[in-house]
Amino acid sequence: AQRVTQPEKLLSVFKGAPVELKCNYSYSGSPELFWYVQYSRQRLQLLLRHISRESIKGFTADLNKGETSFHLKKPFAQEEDSAMYYCALRTSGTYKYIFGTGTRLKVLA
């Protein structure tokens, strides 16, 4: 079955330190992958999708089909990056997103 795994429930880093939020997926076809962010008491907002290969708010994510991963990275964390981050997978022929359980990022001053 298709699945998204985010192994860390909580990740704490100091301001200015690099950040990597892990996301692994299980799907044998061509995946579409997304990162969504949820700031405190706000809606899920699209952060990145793999097809656009862009950098948003300094975050990047590269799809590694060999490792079935789509890790989210930022070289220098900022306090305003503190939020809940969700990785999501869409498989071919469906509309639904399959979400991971999310990782709470805390950036400490």
Place this chain on the structure above:
Amino acid sequence: EPEVTQTPSHQVTQMGQEVILRCVPISNHLYFYWYRQILGQKVEFLVSFYNNEISEKSEIFDDQFSVERPDGSNFTLKIRSTKLEDSAMYFCASSTGGGNQPQHFGDGTRLSIL
């Protein structure tokens, strides 16, 4: 920037009662979705809706659930006879197309069943 809006933000209902959750998708979007998140668990897909019919649904979306687009702007989720386990945050989302068009989410409705 246009947003998906959901009402109410919090709904408290007695078990066995019917509840309707309301959503106004972004105006030029054609695909609509409902997801739910039980406290402490992952966000789960319920249903997608396009061209006035359900295009996909999950095993969670049983006969107790229904969706409707009663007019040109609203998209509703009805739960006919609520159970305690229906307590969750319900998110509405919309997208311009299916496929690789990203889904835009509302703030959610917290449903509490007593």
